[in-house]
Amino acid sequence: MKEGQFRSWTDWRNEFSGNLAIFCSDERFANATLEFLRRHLDIERCDLFVVAGGPAFLTQNESSLIERLELLLRAHKIKTVALISHELCGYYSHRYSDLDSDDLRRKQLEDLSKAAALLRQMGVNAYAFFAYVENGEIVFEEVENQ
Ligand SMILES: [Zn+2]
Secondary structure, eight states, rough: OOOOOOOSSOOOOOOOOOOEEEEEOOHHHHHHHHHHHTTOOOOOEEEEHHHHHHHHHHHHOOHHHHHHHHHHHHTTOOEEEEEEEEEOOOHHHHHHHTTTTHHHHHHHHHHHHHHHHHHHHHHSEEEEEEEETTTEEEEEEEEEOO
């Protein structure tokens, strides 16, 4: 092996699963989220759309991100999208600094439902989840569709 070179143990597979996960970049939740996708949703492989605030960009109408998402949905023939938001999200507490933690969570859950509805309008199956910490463990709960 050449110096400065690294060879991955991951097998190369030149195909797309049609799955996509959209979640926040927060490292305190990111690994658990990947585990949740694999172990709970049986999503072994998926495209990742990881950005601060996760699915919030959809309800914030951030057009450059939405444009890229639409490109991805088409190019990789995405059929199923998992949306995950999380407790203690710095994006939300920064953006909505006037809200207390209960209202912040309500806002996040509302955004999740709206984002899922938007994605369904784009023709994909969307499932929304909220992650939080309970007794030192990270728990994922499905958000009911509204
Ligand atoms: Zn976050």
